[in-house]
Amino acid sequence: MSYTTNKSTELFQRAQLSIPGGVNSPVRAFKSVGGTPLFMTRGKGAYMYDADGNQYIDYINSWGPMILGHAYEPVVNAIKEKAAHSTSFGAPTELEIEMAELIKSMAPNVDLVRMVSSGTEACMSALRLARGYTGRNKFIKFEGCYHGHADAFLVKAGSGVATFNIQTVPGVTAGVSNDTLTAPYNDINAVQRLVDDNKGEIAAIIIEPVAGNMGCIPPVDGYMEALRSICDKEGIVLIFDEVMTGFRLAAGGAQERLKINADLVTYGKVIGGGLPVGAFGGKKEIMQHIAPLGNVYQAGTLSGNPLAMIAGYTMLKTLKDDPSIYTQIDEKTAYLHKGLDEALKTANTPYVINRLGSMISVHFSDKAVRNFTDAATADNALFNKYFHALLNEGIYLPPSAYETWFISNALSKEDIDRTVETTATFFKK
């Protein structure tokens, strides 16, 4: 190691005495890539700093929310100012209306939107709503897609579930998981078969419109259109899980970018500007079944929390007022893509770089990566070595081959050049 991480090692040992595995979310533990997780103390712009004072170029960005970099001043200042006027009421505030109106002005097909505190909550509530609305129990999800940790979604899930290769999650009952039907991503015939075999029983199809929890896997041409038409024909609610893609791929998320209309949409990550926020919304016809308008119950003590709302509002307003941010961040990611491609071309290693907008990832595979099986058969041991080689040089990739790299607009050309050079050096060895 070219740098020391003694303090992090010490903290990790201490953490394990009082926190399961020393972490509050599994992938953070570095279990699959090996080594000791680094404890962070602060961040500014494109960089974060660990307890030993090491600086890292950040390609996680809190798994998405820090799309404008760490400690983005307008967000920080807005939180400070708001906090002085109480951090929670449990009664409605005008700011919640402003947040909902702002979301509606950016996201297509959102007549009504309900705020929650995480992406998990957003997806779990959207599924309940789709079931309540249709009166059907089953739903389809895709292998390698992650929709949070609610029971129904923990079947062939991506992200940490894939990283740790957990086949069945203890605690999720067969009664629940039997209603979860799964199909490979990007295979419309598999979806059609499930629909034919379960006629009139499927409430929803939930999908990451650009998959990001098995590395980045964009939809193949015509796939989303075909899903839309199956849902229309069969009265199935199409749920776009835009927790990752929302306010990242465009102001209107994947719906805008791919030009596909969803019936319900879920948000998280960017929408909270780094505070715990999620949301689900959609057409009035469906959303009006949520309590207190309808009987599909859904609630939250801290939902619409003032600090969370002002952080999210300030973030979204910035993105709405300056659409050039999306062009810039896409250009930066394209520049990274080109650089990585050149660095890897000269190496004697098969690789696939998937990218759509500012979502990108590298799979060490000799064939196209279009679904979870493709991602799982890539050389993920090599990814783990690559991860550590970069980490040693102060470049922090997601600690799993099953994650998308989250690009922030704070990244400079120099940061990207350094990432590419370090990649080239590693593969020359």
Ligand SMILES: *Cc1c(COP(=O)(O)O)cnc(C)c1O
């Ligand atoms: C992160 C993520 C979730 C879960 O969100 P949390 O805020 O971690 O609960 C759900 N869906 C997708 C697509 C995600 O990337």
